[in-house]
Amino acid sequence: MRLIPREVESLWTLFTAPVIWAGHFLAAYIGAAVFCAKQDLLPFGFGGVRAYIAAITLLALAGIVLAGFLAWRQWGFGAEDPPHQGWSREDRRRFQGFATLLLCALSLVAVVFTAMPAIFIAECNP
Amino acid sequence: MLTSSPFLAGCAGIQSALDPAGVEADAVAALFWVMVAGAAVIWLAVMGVLYYATRRDRVVHSETFAGRVILWAGAILPTLILTALLAYGLSMMPRLRPWDARAAEDAPLRIEVVGEQFWWRVTYHRDGMEPVVSANEIRMPVGERVTFTLRSADVIHAFWIPSLGGKMDMIPGRENTLTLEATKAGIYRGPCAEFCGSSHALMALAAVVMETGAFDEWLARQAEPSPGVGENEAGRAAFLANGCGACHAVAGTEANGTIGPDLSHLGSRVTLGAGIVENSKAGIGRFIAETDHVKPGVRMPAYRALPDEEIDAIAGWLKGLE
Numbered sequence A: 001m002r003l004i005p006r007e008v009e010s011l012w013t014l015f016t017a018p019v020i021w022a023g024h025f026l027a028a029y030i031g032a033a034v035f036c037a038k039q040d041l042l043p044f045g046f047g048g049v050r051a052y053i054a055a056i057t058l059l060a061l062a063g064i065v066l067a068g069f070l071a072w073r074q075w076g077f078g079a080e081d082p083p084h085q086g087w088s089r090e091d092r093r094r095f096q097g098f099a100t101l102l103l104c105a106l107s108l109v110a111v112v113f114t115a116m117p118a119i120f121i122a123e124c125n126p
Numbered sequence B: 001m002l003t004s005s006p007f008l009a010g011c012a013g014i015q016s017a018l019d020p021a022g023v024e025a026d027a028v029a030a031l032f033w034v035m036v037a038g039a040a041v042i043w044l045a046v047m048g049v050l051y052y053a054t055r056r057d058r059v060v061h062s063e064t065f066a067g068r069v070i071l072w073a074g075a076i077l078p079t080l081i082l083t084a085l086l087a088y089g090l091s092m093m094p095r096l097r098p099w100d101a102r103a104a105e106d107a108p109l110r111i112e113v114v115g116e117q118f119w120w121r122v123t124y125h126r127d128g129m130e131p132v133v134s135a136n137e138i139r140m141p142v143g144e145r146v147t148f149t150l151r152s153a154d155v156i157h158a159f160w161i162p163s164l165g166g167k168m169d170m171i172p173g174r175e176n177t178l179t180l181e182a183t184k185a186g187i188y189r190g191p192c193a194e195f196c197g198s199s200h201a202l203m204a205l206a207a208v209v210m211e212t213g214a215f216d217e218w219l220a221r222q223a224e225p226s227p228g229v230g231e232n233e234a235g236r237a238a239f240l241a242n243g244c245g246a247c248h249a250v251a252g253t254e255a256n257g258t259i260g261p262d263l264s265h266l267g268s269r270v271t272l273g274a275g276i277v278e279n280s281k282a283g284i285g286r287f288i289a290e291t292d293h294v295k296p297g298v299r300m301p302a303y304r305a306l307p308d309e310e311i312d313a314i315a316g317w318l319k320g321l322e
């Protein structure tokens, strides 16, 4: 068993990080909304929501860091500078790796920004 | 000076978020100024770089150096600045919308405001008192946290007294809660802040912040019929004879309609017709005779067919209801 996935040649890996970002966003907002609508029925307080958001945030960040590492590897660990606009297969691979890496950075920031309200907001406000 | 004064006029007065008179408004103003300062610094830095890049005797930098500038100044620094501003803004949320469900529920003063096309129905719930009904004006004591229960009778309106705090929508079928604490006595203005129909721009309210003692005296007087009810016999008779009482209530008379604003103490309100007409005998007369001109789309028929003396008498009686 390999610890780090083998490199795959597919366009789909480009979307890993944005998909994690979208999933994290939905999980955070829907989770908080459901809690606030049903809080009378639930056995825990808003602290539970914050812990939940902290957990999914760590999970999402870990996923994005892993995707970022794979992208960095696909890019050849920065052996060559962009823009990788030649016709070769190698150029295409490097281009995709670099683009994926940038999307990972964007998604990382986005996930942190999505989670930040949970640091400051401590209750449901009708 | 001359060119900037029209803009500076927006920075003060009875309806300015930049001239705060409440705890929440203070926070809004602070947030605004921090953001303005941040934006100014960023703007100056960008202009500085622009100038540097367009100088005539410019140096050519290596590609590595340029790449590093893009990474640090174009991506990392803006991200850090945005993070700081976001954290600052979020850290203010609890102060902008102070919220404590229990405290709000049994607040010593709760004011219920219902938005209607194109006026405000206001009911005061003060500890140890029967509810007191009024309209188109909010009065509250200085230095006391007041809970507002906001509702709508028809379409979406929004309740916003910029001098005192942030804005909150009034949504049909929903009850929104806002709490405000005024820090300076005075008269402020709150416009309806969500388009609600043809006279939306003519829907405002006066917010009068009073010393606590004066407020309680005022509220006690509002709970009783106005002494003016017994004066101006002819005006009262004309008011009742023309069916005004089907829509309007006046405490101490048989008029008990609830379709329009309660007029029991109309004479002592700061404005007339939801913040748009001067509250004088002439103003009231004009509102009765030309209602649809003063306020297009209004839910009150214009009484231009009434003889002038009758309108005059009604207006005199209503103005006397203090």
Ligand SMILES: [Cu+2]
Binding pocket: B115, B116, B118, B156, B157, B158, B192, B193, B194, B195, B196, B200, B203
């Ligand atoms: Cu309105």
